[in-house]
Amino acid sequence: MDRTVKRRISALIVVLAALATVLWFFAGRLPALESPGWFMWLLVAVLSAAAERFVLHIQLGREAQGVSLSEVPLLLGLFLTTPVQFGAGRTLGMLVTCVVLRRANPIKTVFNTVQVALESAVALLVFHGVLGLAGEGTLGRWAAAFAAAGAVGAVSALSITAVVALADGSLRAGDLLREPVRGALTSMVTAIAGLIVVALLWQSPWNALLAAVALTGLTVAFRAYAGLAERHLALERLHRFSQAVSDHPEIDDVLRTVLAQASQVLHAARAEVLFLPGTPGSEAVRIRAGRHGRLQRTATAVTGPWAQAIDGGEPVLITRLTRDVQEREYLTGESVRDVIIVPLRGDAGLIGALLVADRLGDVRAFDEADVTLLQTVANQAAIALGKGRLADRLEHQAAHDALTDLPNRTALHRRLEDMLTARADSGVAVLLMNLDDFKKVNDTLGHHHGDAMLQHVARLLREAVPPEVTVARLGGDEFAVLLPRVNGPQEAVDVGDRLRAALRTPATIDGIRLEVSASLGIAVAPEHGDDVAGLLRHADMAMYQAKNTHRGTAVFDPAGPAPESPAQLALVGELRAGLGRDELRLYVQPKADARTGEVVGVEALVRWQHPRHGLIMPDEFIPIAERNGLINALTAEVLDLAVTAAAGWAAAGNPVSIAVNLSARSLLGTDLAGEVDALLAARQLPAGLLTLELTESSMMTDPRGVAALLAQLNGMGVRLSIDDFGTGYSSLSTLRRLPLDEIKIDRSFVMGLEGNADDETIVRSVVDLGLNLGLHVVAEGVENERIWRILRQMGCTLIQGYYLSRPIPVGDFPGWLSHYRETRGSAALHADAA
Template sequence: MSYAERALRTLSAGNRTLLRAQDEQTLLQEMCRVIVELGGYRMAWVGYAQHDEARTIRPMAHLGFDEGFLELGRFTWAEGESEESRGPTAQAIRSGKPAVVQDTTKLAGTQLPIPLAETLRRGYASIAAFPLIIEREAIGNLTIFAAEPDAFDECERNLLAEMADDLAFGIATLRMRERHREAEETIRHMAYFDALTDLPNRSSLNARLAAEIAQAQKENQSMAVLLMKVGRFQEISDTLGYLEGDHLIVEMGKRLLHIAGPNKSVARVGEDEFAIIMPHASAEAASRVAHHAMRDVCDPVSFAGLAMDPHAYIGISLFPGHGNTPETLLRRAKIAAVQARRTACKYTLYKGTEDRESTQRLALMSELRSAIDQNELLLYCQPKVAIRSGEICGAEALVRWQHPQHGMIATGDFIALAERAGLIMPLTRWVLEAAFRQSYAWLERGIRRPLSVNLSAQDLRDPRLIDRISGLFATWALPPELMQFELTESALMEDPAGALETLGHLKDLGVELYIDDFGIGYSSLSYLQKLPVDSLKIDHSFVTSMLTNAGSEVIVHSTVELGHNLGLGVVAEGVESEALWDHLQELGCDTAQGHFVGRPIPTAQFDEWEAQSPWSHPAPDGASAGVLH
């Protein structure tokens, strides 16, 4: 058999190897085997060029008369005059072209990486080194040793060079396939695992929970889901930064994973929520795990040198008692976690009441949105009376919701609904439009009665608030003194700088401004001096108790003096009795508001109420009208 026929047979066998190879190392080793066992060559080896300082060639696969071969030489592709640098393998990698030694007996050891005597003893009579080229770069070598001198004629070299090219193509293909596999694995991991904690995410947990439910149904077994909400997460993120908030979540995940043990699935299912699946678990077993978790998971966590106690709450739901779908069990475990906040042990089983309430709340949220859009709300007014003169000096605009099925919804309830549903600003817009319309109606009848509207913290952050109010003044052509605005002290303190700017723009419109619920927001006197406000409204909690609570009386008295010293008017809310009225009059308070003065009434009935009210005919010297309302 000629050398060319031998090379052709080797090439053919190598191509079959390429088609079957599943991984890179197997491909390299199989190619060396084909060259030696089927091609009849003395030895073959594959090396990869390293880009270290020494430009090392790292042997990857070899076969043939190779015992001790890899220990004898120093394999490098670096430039230089050393024997190793001038060998055919180094030349092939450096040049990117085949390098051939046709007769090793004539070299006297000057161009080989191993001594000539060892080369001859092993029967390496001729050597051909071929570069492995991928993307125009020599990544390594395929070096073949033949037992005969002058073995590698031009035809054989060309065939073996084609084989080296095929090998390089096979390596590139396998690497690309591996990169695709890794990319797919990364995408799959991202789809089912949380990026921060590397725990399974909600999608992964849902799949696992569905499988566990199916297994529990098949075996007539119970199971439990524990959902832990991490407390203080938002506080730590807002105060110390998002990195510290992330640190808290990672630490809590590690602790929960350790507590749960190997037979329970732990997942991060929300920004500050983790869940544990407990197969074959009863309520008692789940409660034991929750108790253990609450004991260990809330140990102090270090934040930038500060040790802080994290808070956590655990809710437990059970299959089949609390549901038979992943969504139901997770939702009810979350409801139980909220319920757990009010317990001493901070964990509890799902009880069900709040689930029904949540469903009702969702329905009411939707209906509230519709009521706002369809103008189905009611505008009420509560009168204000000047204590010195006993005359009605204005009213506060209040919104009411007469639900077609549930009747009059308590104000606090539907305001809370509006906050949860993101409807505070639409609700404020409704009140503003209704109040301006009512004030205009009064003005048309010659009644100049100031009407005040409450603005929330969310309203103060509304970038269109000032333009909207300016537009209403333009629409109804109202004098600015007929509209007043009340802002709670706590709302002002959420963003003092932003609130100060908004109040300045409101004051530029010529309106009067009130600080509502004064005394419970902890604002500083220096900040209060900067606010362009006209009056303080003392919170009703202090007013209603000032006759029986010395501390409340001191606060009311001090607020009246403080307001007057700052040149501000003072309004007392919660005036429920004639005795309170009389004492406020003694303290020099300016204005009263409360059930003694008048309850909130529909604006359409206000004129009739005023005509029959004793405040329309005040007693001499501002004395009490003597009528309880």
């Protein structure tokens, strides 16, 4: 469950709790119908927990309808306890059910407890309300009982429908009527059993034994019938499964059918299959069905429960009730509640294993009967999967790119490791290649032409090198070439030049002539490293340098920016994990109108809340993110945090713009405009309240591509700014051509305004230039009121710096702004002394 869903459900719980509190204010004052015994509330609690423990589950497609006898303790409490005893007994019963019997997660436990408290208040108010209208005769009491049960069923169904809608992100209007009606009718029918129990107890307390026997027998009979019906349906599904897998001769079709049918037969939310490697030293292949039935293949080691099932040759069943520490760690790591893994046996012996996880509807855990059923499914699947040389084909697919049939990243790592191990006196070279302007082909002509171009590039690269040279596709428009024997970097450069020359052969796709160019980065062992990770990282750094300087080819320079230390390398993995654990913290630094002092915007600044090292500043981890391919993910998360914050301020009546810095890599090879547009729509933030800040150097990496991107963003209404102006090399013609809204003067010039004539001349020139071009001018690094006055006299538009405020946590900004406006935010404070 992601953060957004948790927030939505938590908000719903707060609403339900508030409603329950209000209703209990009235329900708690109602009189008891009979003079209750002190033990009755405890009996209600025990019977409530028992009713939730023994539920008849009816599976309807992806949903599970639960039918219980919870109306028995409901009516027993209404007739034979005080309102407070009634509420306490039902609430205690639900807590025991969630915490002890089901071991539900905290949010589910809280929701169920609040829901029962609300239902109890509604039941009391409806019950006594109908009694007041119908009278306390037998028929009146029956009417009150049925009305209370129906109201509870409707409230329960409505609250559960709301939770499902919040989790799915959608709500079907028909469910708001259909589900409460269904819940009310079901509760009213089962209320008959509750009325019978109440009638028996009124005659004699000893009749409780008779009622207990009757209810137990009824429950056992229902469960037995449900078990028979489920086994009958399972046999039908197995028959359909056998027919389905025999009708698909293609391997991928068989795999899709096996996974889909295994999920259907076991009512499982997830199914996977693992195949053992066909050759020694290679990895196993783990396959699952993704969106739209597309198969996702992952090379993996055989460990944990997979190894237990395969090595032992016996099924493995792990439920949420397990006390084994390793099994609980496995369930947590895989984000599942229950798992069955059974071996797959082919004609030649064990070929892998089949897994299903989590029953749909979360009605119950898997049991031994489900294990037997999955074994039957596995036997049928093994027969279908055993046709042909499946293991070899699967291994090839796992190690090769589906579009180009080139080795993929996994195979590249393995082959490079083998080359480094076998290296004698000669070197090994890694050439990483990224296509120039490939995104334009996809955006302009569509993905069909883009895929055809990638296949064209793959064919040219294979034809340009001898068979012993490995050509791989790493994903997207990135390729790699491994040279097993080179006599230094220059030989690798010569090969790279031949490859780039070969790519100049144009491709004609659907009558359209397309030309290809590429940027190439080179790293050579042992000069630039003697391990796989180091060589690939250094080649990537060289490729980025080649693209950044438009040189075409670049060799890693050890004298350039220092490679990461072991501690920094550890931070790479921790940062990647931290992005998925919401460890980034957003800070903001206000910007004020230089003339009036009014705060009109903020700049978003990111910090990393490391679990062990504490708060890490951006200059320590952003360069690492840029060098290791994490900058786009980091930028996306910062954008999300910033836009969410600004949307919240605007909704609260404080529309303050927020600015986010972009890396050069965020402008290349990504659909930044589409991502920003979708984010603004999702958070309902006007585009004019978002400013994107770019450096001069980042705009020069691909001037035409950046200009097109900025035009898209400008068309959406997003404001655009040049950061650190004056430190780069953008020209006046560049400024005039780009759809900019503001320029920011670098802090190094602003901080030197006092006593440095050169800096004052530079700042005044930049201010005049910006104003003449119709741009806002922002001065960073304002640290005292004197500098503020100088800038205002120059005509500078906005100021930012420690004199106004240091960066503050984003959550503290509304309070800071309110205090600032009360104490400092006036034109008088900064009025010109003249």
